[in-house]
Amino acid sequence: MSSVQNIQEGRSRPSFPFGFLRRATPGAGSPAILALLMTPGIIIVAAFFLIPLALVAMRVADGPDGWATYFVILTNGRYFASLVQTLLMSAGVTLTALILCGVCGLFLVRNRFAGRNMLMALLTLPLSFPGTVVGFMVIMLAGRQGVIGSVTDALFDEKLVFAYEISGLFIGYLYFSIPRVILAVMASAEKLDPQLEEAARSLGAPTWRVIKDVILPGLMPGLVSSGAICFATAMGAFGTAFTLATDIDVLPMVIYTEFTRNANVAVAAALSIALGAMTWAVLFAVRCFVGSSADTAARGGA
C-alpha cells in the first residue's frame, strides 16, 4: 500500500518502506497493522501493570480476614488514620504548591530582570534530586542540628525541630513539587492573551475579578495537570518519608512496615489497592469538576 501511495505522491520522493507509520489515513486498511504494532505495548502493560495489580488485589484474600481485609483497613484506627493523614497532607501540599507556584510562575513570565535565568535554574533544581536527598535536606533545615533549630535556639532559647514528623514531610514534598508546578504554570501563563485582561479592565473589572475571571481560567489547564502529578507524587512517595523517620504514618510507610516487618501481606496489599484507588478517584473527581472548564479555556485560547 505504501508503494502505491509513493507513486501517487510523486516520483521525486524517495521510497519510504514503512509507509504505514505515517498518520493513518481513513479507510486505508491500517487498523490491522496498527493493532499489530500495539501488541508489544499491550503485552508490557499486561505483564508489568495489570497482572501484578490483579495478583496484589488477590493476595488480600490470603489473609486471616479474607476479603474482609478491605474493611479492616477502614475500621482499624491506625490504618484509617494513616489513610486520612496521607490524603490531607497530599491535598495540602498540592494546594500550597499551586498557590505558591501560580503567583511565582506568573511573576516570572511577566517580568524580565537581572538574574531571572539563574532563579529559574535554581527553582527547577529539585527535579534532579531523589526523595532521599530531599529528606536529607529537610533534616539539614529542620532537624535536631538544623538551621531553623539553631536560629530559634539563639533567639528564643528553644529548639524548633519538625523534620521528623508530618510537617517535615510536608516541606520536603512541597520542595519536590515546586519545579513541576512552576514550569506548567509558566507554560500556561505565556499563552495568556494580555488583551483579555485589558478587555476585562475596560469593562470595569477590578484586579481580583481579572484574576478570577481571566487569569485563573487561563492557567487552569496547567494547574490541573501539574496539580494532579503533584498530588499523585505526594500520595505515593516513599524515599523522603523513609529518610526522615520510620514512624511517620503516611500510607507508603505503613505499607512498607506491614509488608517487610510484620509480614502482614494481606493488609499491605489491601492498603496498596486503597492507595491507588484513592489517588485515582481524587484525580478523576478533579478532572470532572474543573476539567470541562479547563478544556474550554484551552481550546478558546488557541
Place this chain on the structure above:
Amino acid sequence: MSTQIRLRDCAKTFGDGTRALAPFDLTIEGGETIVLLGPSGCGKTTILRMIAGLEFPDKGGVITFDGDDVTHQSIEKRRVGMVFQSYALFPNMTVAQNVAYGLKVHGVSREESDARVKDMLEMMHIEMLADRRIDQLSGGQRQRVALARAIAVQPRVLLLDEPLTALDAKLRVRLRTEINALLRKLGITAVYVTHDQEEAMALGDRIVVMQKGEIAQIGTPREIYRKPQNPFVADFVGAANRLDGQMRDGRLHIGTHVFDAVDAFDPRHGAIIDQGPVELFFRADGLSTCDAARAHVTGRVEAVSYLGERLRLTVSGIGAQAVIVDTHADDVIAPGADVHCQINPDRLTVFPVGAGAGNSAANQSAHAVS
C-alpha cells in the same frame, strides 16, 4: 450626552528612552468618530491606549473627558469600551456571558442585564449565537460579540484598535458599514485606529494622520484626500506617483511644459512658494493617456493589469520612479509599448523638494499593509 475628549501636551516616552509620541494636542468632540491613521509604529495605538488608560502620558500631559481630568485614572474607572484586533473575548464564557460581563461587574440586576444583553445581541444581529462558545464563532461573529460587549456598559467613549484587520476583505467592508451605522445610531464618541486609508475615509468624521510619533495632518476625509498638507500624507492616502518640477514666478514647469494656477504649498512655513524645485504627488488620475501630438510626457509601459472597469499601466521613463496611469478598459496595450500622457494639473499636489519624507513614507506604508 456624548463625551468630549481633550488631550493637552501629551507625549509618551517609553521606559527604554524611545520617544513614541512627540507632545501633541487633540480635541475629539462629543459624538465624533475620529480615525487615527498611519503605518505601524507611528504612535496611533499609543494615543488610543492613553485615552483608554492603559498608557499614561509623560509628565505635563493632561487628558480630560468633558472637562474631568482623567489623566491619572486607571482604565477600569474611565468607562471606556474597547474593541481589539484579536477580539479578546473570554474563552471560558458563552457569547451572552461575554456581553453581560461588564454589567455583572457593575452590579446591574439580573433582569436588567438579561434584557440589555438581548438588545445588544439583536442590534448586532447575533441573537441566535447567545449560548454558543467563543471557539464556535467565525471571526466576523467574534468581532460583533466584542462590539456588543463593549457598548453594553454604555461607555463614555468607544475605542477600536484595528478591529477589522484580522478579517477577510469582503467581510471587512461589510462590517465597516455596520460599524459606521452603529456609531451614527449611538452617537457615541469613538476613536478608531487603522492603517487602512479606505477604512479611515469610510468611517471618520475626521482623520488624524500620524507619522513617526507626530501628527502629520488632521482633517475631514475630503481634506485629507484632496488637500494633503505634506508629502507623507499625500503618499499615505494614495497619491504615490511622483514627478519632479520647477516653480518659476508662480508657474509650474514640468520638462518643457508650463502650467498655470498650481499652488506649491510649503508645510514647513505654512506658505505658498513661487520659486524653486518641487515634487508633484498624484494618483492615477493625475495623468491620462492621449495621442502623441497632445502629449506632455511619454513613457514606456512596464506592466499592464486589468482591473475590470479600467486598465492600470505601470509606466517608466516619466518620473524617476515608475508611475501608475489608468486608461480605458477596452484599450489594447502591451508591455513595451510607448504611452503618451497628458498631465492634469488640478490633480497634482505640489510641495517644495525636501518638505517631507515622501519616498521613505512609501516604503513604510508598504510595510504596514503587508
